[in-house]
Structures are given as structure tokens and as C-alpha cells.
Amino acid sequence: MRNSKVLERLEFLKVLKDCKRKKCALFVVDIDDFKLVNFSYGYSMGDRVIAAVEKKLVDVVEKYFSECVFGRVGSNSFAVLMKVVDKELSYRRIEEIYTKYLERLNFKIGSDFFSLTTSAGVAFSLGVDDVGNLFKKAEEALYNAKKRGKNCIVFSTNSSSTRFEEIQEIRKRLVEAIEKRSVEPYFQPILSLRTGKIYGYEVLARIFSEGKVLRGDYVIDIANTFNLIPEIDRIVFEKASKYLDKGYKLFFNLSMKYFFKELNNIWRMVKDRGLNSSNIVIEITESQKVMEMNVAKSIFQIFRDMDAKIAIDDFGSGYSSFSYLKRFPADILKIDGEFVKGAKRDKRDLTIMKSIVEVARPFRLRVLAEFIEDEEDYRLMKEIGVSLGQGWFIGKPKPEPYDVRIDI
Template identity: 30%
Template sequence: MTALVVLVLLAVTGVATYVASEFERNERSDRQRSLAQRAGVVLERTTASPMRQAETISWALSGRERASGDTFDTLARRALPTQPLVSAIALSERVTAGGTRYVTRRQVARGDSARSLASRTVAVAGDDPRAAALRAVERVGVTRATRILPAGTSALAVYSPVLDRQNDVAGAVLTVYDTEAVVGALRRTMPRSVPFTVTMNGRPLPGADDRPAGGITHRVAMAGQPFEIVVGRNGDASGLILAVVGIGLVLTFCLGLLTFQTQRREEWAMKLVDRRLAERDAAEERFSAAFSHAPIGMAVVSLDGDIVQGNAAFAAMIGAERNRLVDKPLADVLVPAERDWVADSLGMLEPGLQRVVHAERRCLHADGHIVWTAVSLTLTRNGTGQPEHLLAQFEDISDRRRYEAHLKHLADHDPLTGLYNRRAFERELDRHLERVRTDGAHGAAIVVDVDHFKQINDLEGHHAGDDLIKAIARGLRQRVRLGDVLARLGGDEFAVLMREGGRAEARHLANVVLDAIREQHIVTSSGRTRAITGSAGIALFDGNEEATGETILVDADLAMYDAKEAGRDRIAEAATAETRQAGTRTRLTWMDRIRDALDDERFVLYAQPIVSLETGDTEQYELLLRMRDEDGEVIPPGAFLSVAERSGLISRIDRWVVERAIDLLAASGAGGPTFEVNLSGSSIGDEVLLELIERRLKETGVCPKRLVFEITETVAVADVPRAQAFAARLNELGCRFALDDFGSGFGSFYYLKHLPFDFLKIDGEFVRDCARDATDRLIISAAVDIARGLGKRTIAEVIEDDGTWQQLRELGVDDGQGFYLGRPEPVEHVIKAHMREAG
């Protein structure tokens, strides 16, 4: 009986050995075939995105006789960091003199090897490996791929024509693949023990294994080149068979023992299975609860890109029902222009090039509106390390994007009129000047200033002035041509960038702008109607190679002041390139007048009181600069300060004001007033000015605390570290600082952190209407809280009535300044009055 059992067991072992060998062979073949197909898909996905990038660069450079190197550099530097498998992108120009050849003009590369690979001249009729592809480009104008072997280095290159017609080929875009990185990407999709090789045109790529025996071959055609992926066997095929034979023999020997232990092991195994199932169910329950109730949108996505499951937040985000999300392609959730991103991301995640892909993408809501989202894609793998599915997370960032857009708008636009501000206008000038140099464009810059605007502000108040500025802005918007740029440079000064046309068109447009100003009227407090006029200056883009956006604006500004000198309500043109070279006086008029005023001591100082809102006592005075002309008439700072800043004379003026202020403080004695002195941004950090202040304070013995330096927060400080050292030194001397126009821009908080201010002067834009406007009161209250938290005092500007004064007191503002509290007067009169009150 025992012999019979042994024979039966041996027979069963033999049959089992045969079945196991057949099963293992079939399983191995299916596995090899699956791995080869998967490697082909990964190869296609990982190379698809670089090919699209090359095509995008090619089309961006098409249509020009000579491809723009700067444009190529910008596109290539933007593309290369997002393509781990690309080692270089190069731009070659087609040259026909002395035989058709391609000369590499530009290249962006990761390493020296890739750079040397791209930097070559290729003759189309030569034997260089790239010549065949370039000849194909010459014939049919299509994207081609070929294999290059310079200096023993293997790579893939993609060529595309710059233009789309056979006879107009201007060059080619070369994309050089890092073949070892390609092979590495494929290796990450293979189990470690499986050998494989990858060939192109029958030649293996570097980094792959030798061609395995008994391998399964999968063929892929990409960019006109045949690729073969050969996957070999996983380990020794005899392992399972030997295991089956061994088990059969052990079963024969241990039959009795196994019979005894069977029931006991079955009971233990069932308990283990129950425990594992319970743990799995608990984990799935936790994931399901977190997934379903997550506050952000989440979706489980198959490797084919279809949604398997989406949570309620995701369905609500795109306005869809949860049950209708199943089997919907994830790409369909995005706007059409961004749908390739899903496939590109899978091409990065599946081979392990990235663990997580983050991006900001636009989702399309069911009702048609755009939802901006921050998207994260994560690839999950099973226990064997094979890709299983994607987990997508969507966070709605529409509010943040709107806020960023609003901040960007505020940074580039005037808050009163909504027009471009000076910063944005100068940027547009520089862009147009580049077009003038490269494409031969024409055009002009027109600067317009409202005549006698200061009198309107002084006599009728800032409300009337602001209303007039807004009305003029509306009129200009209606008349300026589509495509031209309109801006408010500041105060009552507007500017127009005319992008097309010459002198005649510029004069016509300037007349149109002046007509818009002439249509405005203002009713004075006496009931009379007052006509409004303006003066315009024109600066043509006349091909001057040394011109910049700033110099063009200076020319137009100077021409505008020439129009004012000629009688106002008229147009003046800036000097052309020819007359400028001949040295005409038009450009230099105001700069010469400023120099003459400095040399002839024709600058004068006025002082406006700064009053304690609590006690009514005058705390200190702000010094205001004026200039007297040759006839003794006082000229306001708006007429000359902008010219002084652009011409570099502002530093000399600042030094004169500071020295004069210290002398006045010394003359007034120890009981004299405290002065606030305005400094331009270019003077902050001026070593000459710093030396002057130290020397004069030491020579006169003036208490440094009586000298407060004021800087406007909208004035750019070019070198903040240098300004920090400048302010720290003055602070050591005992001088104080005030930050003017606080809240009117976005530099305030940065300056507060890095410069030692003692006073915050709240911009008049928020002060004028604070008695009626809750938003203004909220901003002022916030400024007061910030100042108190930093141990600073607050000063409110432009106080024009009793109601505003009372409201500011309630809000906790410390001091005030404005016509209601005191008008500017010559500083000598102010000192005498102050000394009388003190004595």
C-alpha cells in the first residue's frame, strides 16, 4: 500500500512538473510581452513632450527671414528644465553661400558634451550623420529624427524647418536627447532581474543590456525612425520545476506529518486572513472617508487618463454630478489648450522621472466659466512596484488669481483714473523702442500737462482738482486710438504712446488730446465758469540708436514745457536726431534754467506747519522747494523737479536744500523749529550728501533731532542695502526719518522693515474723503495701528476742513498737515513767527 502511495505521488509530481513548466513558460512570455508593450508606451510618452516643445519652438520662429536668437534663447531656456530627457536644444541657420550648410548660431545645453555636440557646421551634401536629416528637411520640410555619433557620443536629434515651404527653409531646430536618460527611464519601468535592450535603426542605445536570448520584441516608430525594445526572461526557468519536484518528494516523505498538521494550519491561516481583511477594510474605510469629505477636489484616475472616482468637492468645483464623472477623461475637465498636460505628466510619473507633478491649470466649469486650480498628480504603485493609478488633487485658487491680477493692476495703474502709471508707461516705451530698432517701426511719445492746474487745486480744493483729472482721463480714453497707450504720469501730467505714424499723425493726435482737455470746464466758488487748456510736447521715434524710453520721455517733457513757455494751450516738438546733434536749445532750456538757479541762488524754501491734532500746537514744519525765474516770479516744483530728476541735477538740489535747512536751524537758535527735508530716491545713499550733513551738523552745533529727512514711498530706492547704511548713519547722528505718502504704493512695508522711520505720513488720497468714506477710515485706522505697533507717529496730509480734522482725531492720528491747518509761507517768515510765539 505504501509503495502504491509512493508511485501515485511520484506520478502526480511528474504531471505537476510538466504543468508547472508549461505554465511558467507561458506566464513568462506573457510577462515579457506586457513589459515590452509597456516600455513602448513609456518611450512614446516620455519623448512626446520634447517633440512637441521642439515643434512649438520651430513654429514660433517660422515666418522670418532670420530666426531671432533672443526669441529662441527664451523659448529654449523655458523648455529645457521641463524636459529631463533632453540634453541640448540648438538653432542652426541655413547658409547657401559656397554650398548649402547649416551653422549652429544658438544653443542651450545641460552639459559640455551636449554643447559640443550641438556646436557644429553641417554641410547638407556631406557625410555628417545629420546631413541626411537636413536633406530630408530640404526636400519635404518635415520634422525628421536621426542618430548622431560625434566623438563617440550617442544622442537623438530632432530637426524641424523654421519655415513651412521647401524653398524658404531658413534653418532648423535641433533637439538632442540624452539617450542614457531615455534608457534609464525605461529601466525604471522594468523589474530589476529582467534584461532588455533598445535599438534605433538596428543599433543599441547606450546604457541598455546586451540583446537577451529568447527575448520578446516590440517595435515602435517615432519621428520617422524605427525603434525595437527586446525584453528577456526573468531568471532561470528551472526554479519552479525544481521546486515542484522537491515539493513532491517532500510530500512523499512528510505525508503523514502534513496530514496531522493540516487542520491546525488551516485554522491559523483563516485567522490570519480574517485579520488582514479587517485591516484592509479599515484602511479602505479611512481612505474612503478622507476622500469623500476632503475640502479639496480629489479624483482617482486610471493609467489611461479616465476618472475612476471623484469626490463631492471635485464635482462641485467643475459643476458636475459625481456619478457622471466615472469614465470621463481627466483631460476633458481642463480647457482645451491645456489638455495635453495630463498625458505629459503621466509620461513623467510612470517611468519615475518625477514622484509628483504640480501645476496651476484652468478647469472648465459646466456653466462655461473658468476655474483656476492648483493641481497635484501622484502615481500610486502596487506591491510589486508596478503603476496602478493616479491620484489627482485640485485646489480652487480662483480668488488668489483674481487678487494677484488686482495687485498687478494696481502696480501698473494710476488709482485715481485707472490709466497706466509712469512705471507701466516707461515699460511700454522701452518695448516700442525695441520694435523701432528691430522692425523699423515709427511713432511718438506725447506728454500733456493741464495749464494752471495748481491754481485750481489751491483755490477750489483738491476735490475739484481730482474731479477734473478724472474727467480729462475719460475724455482721453474716448479719443485715443486703439493700440496707442494712454497713461497718467502724475499730478496733472498725461502721456500717450503713438505706436504708428510720423510727425503729421503725432501733431494730429496731440491736437485731439488738447481738444479733450479744452472740452472740460470748472465752476469756481464765485460761480464763474473757467475754461481748461493744456500744453503738449511731442518726441518722435526718429531712429536715434542711443535713445531709451527715459530719454524719449524727457524729450517730450521738455517740449511740453517749451509749449508752456510759448504761451500754453499749444504743441511743441522735441529736437529731432539732426537738430539734437546740432545742439538746439529746446532740449536744454529747463536744465539750463535749473543750473542757473543753483548758481545764482534763485531757489527758495517755503515751510508748511505740521500740527498736533490733539493740542493744536505746531510740532514741526515741512520745507517745500520753489524756484524764482529771471524776473523773480515763483515757479512751483512741478515745473522743474521731474526734469531735475531725469537730468541728474536733483542731487545738487537736495544738497542745497539740506545745507540751507541746517543753516536756518542754526540761525534760529536752540528754541527754533524742527524741519522736515524731502530727499529724492537717488540721494538716499549719496555719500557726498552724508558727508555734507555730518560736517554741517558738527560745524553749526544744531541738534540732529530737529532735522527730519522725508522720503516718498512711491520713489524707488535703487540700492536698498546702501540706503540702509545711509539711514543707519544718520540715525546714529540723531536725525530722524519720515515716510511720505504712506499707502499709495506697495513699497511702504518693505521700507518700514529695512529703514529706520520715525513718522508715517498718510497719503492725502485716503485723508480727503475719510469723513465720508468708510474704506478710507479703515485704511487710516490700519496705518495708525501699524505705526503704534512699531512705535512711530502718524501725520495725515491734505487736511482741508474741520470735519476731516475731527475724524482723524477720532481715528488716533497724531499730527496733521494741510491748508486748513496752515498754508506754505516763506521759511524766513515762519521762523520769525515761531520765535515770537516761543519768546
């Protein structure tokens, strides 16, 4: 079992099936956030990066394992089937391959230097698992690596099999909801604290299965892992867009993992339908990867071409928050909710919030505070000069935009 050629997915799975009675390990590696490379440098350069990663994987693994087969099982993911003689030794070797050679990959394109990270999952067969179980276990381990924040390796264990079955069931329900378009926009009001009147609404997704909302943060995590977020957000935008021409400002929070694809989807719908894009506010979560890829100017130009507004979400949560004001000439700063929740009892949180308000003033930026949960929060945010507010005290998400007026 040795083949330095990298097989296509179907060929690789056939080899895997033929080896089902042997002791082996399946090592799956996925390049994190690879879409950023294609967007920043083009698909041709992306193909060159894939080829470089592929070559490195083959060269490194063959130094450690005499019998192995390589496959490309996704657009930016690879798998290696290795013969196992000693499981503990193989475990240590695979871990060393990942941490020493694949955990972080450095590239130079022209004058730009950048690095990519990978996530990996590993499953072992002792000759009793069929191809379905082995591949499922490796995918499960890779999923857990992504769930932990990416850039790590996870080895499959039998104890997590039940959890993986639950994940697959939720994935199935998500796919069905997308196919049936059982995804609905909900609207949470954003209030002007100066006038007490509605400024706009944040648009949130509610996914229905068998007549009930799929709840829990893990649902979005699973949708993100299985690349379902763009379809969910596309349906939400399509259904919510009818309110743009009614004068409502709508805030859409795009996933950074699929940011460029989602932005392109919105841009296309705006042009095709002649939507009033001046009422669109796109929330950009602080993302160091976007800055590293040197695409800030391109993103800003797309927004200006659309006549849309930019809100920096979770402002203050990163170490380089204020540098975003230089790179992204934003319209709105949405303060990280942790500062809002802590402002009543922690003077440091309150001081940080006051500083953000003061910095925003000469740039004529609006400052939005989320997590306003009671009247005390509302009064405090208004007192320090925050211009916009959002939270359950102001209004909960509902299926239609609705009016709110607070006179305090």
C-alpha cells in the same frame, strides 16, 4: 563704419560729426538709478557692472548691424551709431535689441542677486541732420523715456521738437537759478493735533527765475532728469539749517534717485557746522529699489549716527508698506495723501487710515496726515487718533517759519 572699441564721448562725437551726411540711427542707453550699485557694493563693483553692460551692448548690437560705432557718453550711459539701409527694418531691430536684451539686466554679486533696468532713446538721420540735431533728438527721446517712468525705449519724432526746446529753456533757467543761488526754502507748518501747537515744518524748494517762481510739477521733473536736484536741495538745506538751532523740527524730503549723495551732503554740513541734527527729520519715500539693494540697515545706521529722525513718506501707497516698519525703525509715518482726501467719502480709505494708526501705536510711532484742506478733515484726523497734521487748512508754505495754533 565699424568699430567694436567703445570710444570716449569726444571721440564718439567726432565720428558722429563725420557721418552727418549718411543715413544712420543713434541709439542712446542709460542705466537707471545706477548710483545705488555704487553705494551698495562700492565703485569697484560698479565699474565691473558698467564693463559687463558695455560688453553685452557691443555683442548684441553687432549681431543685428554690420556697421556701427560705440561710445560711452556719460558715467552710466552709452551710444551706438548705426548705418541705416532700411529705416523700418532698423526700427524693428533696435526695438528688439532693447526689449530682448537690455530692458532688464540681471547680476549676481556674491550671494546677492539683483537686476538693473535701462532707458533708451533713438533718433534717425536721413542724411540731412547735422550732429547737433541728431544727438539732440536722441537726448530728447531718452528724456521722454525717463519721463514715462524709466525702463522703456522712445523713438524721436519731429512733433516733439517744440516741447524739447521748452524743456531746454527751463533747464537753462534752473542752471542759472542754481548758479545765482536763487533757490529759497519755504516752510509749511506741521501741527500737533493733540495740542494744536506747531510740531515742525516741511521744507519745500521754491526756484526763482527773473524774479518769479518757476511753477509746475514738470519743473521738478526736468530738474530730476538733468541731475540738478542735489544742488537744489543742497542750497535749500544750507539756507534752512539756520533754524535748526532755534528749536524748529525741519522735514526734508530727499529724492530717492540721489538719496545717498544728498544724505552725505547733509551729514557733512551737520558735522562741519555743528548743527543740531536732532531737529532734522528725513522723509524716505517708499522705494522698492532701496530694499532690493539691501541697504536699509546702512541707511538706518547713518540716521542714528546723525541723531536724526526718520519719516516714511506716502506710507500705505506701496504693496509692502508694513514691511518697512521691520526694515526701517521709523519715527513718523506720513500717510499717503490720497487716503486723507478720500477718508470723508470712502469707508475703505478711512479703514486703512485707522489700521495704520493702530499699527503705529504699539511701536510708539507718530502718524502724520497731509492734505488736511478743511475743518472736516482736521476733525476727522484728530478723531481717529492721527497725531500730526499738515495741509492748507493748517497753513500754506511761506518764506519763514511762522506760528499756527488751532483750537478745535
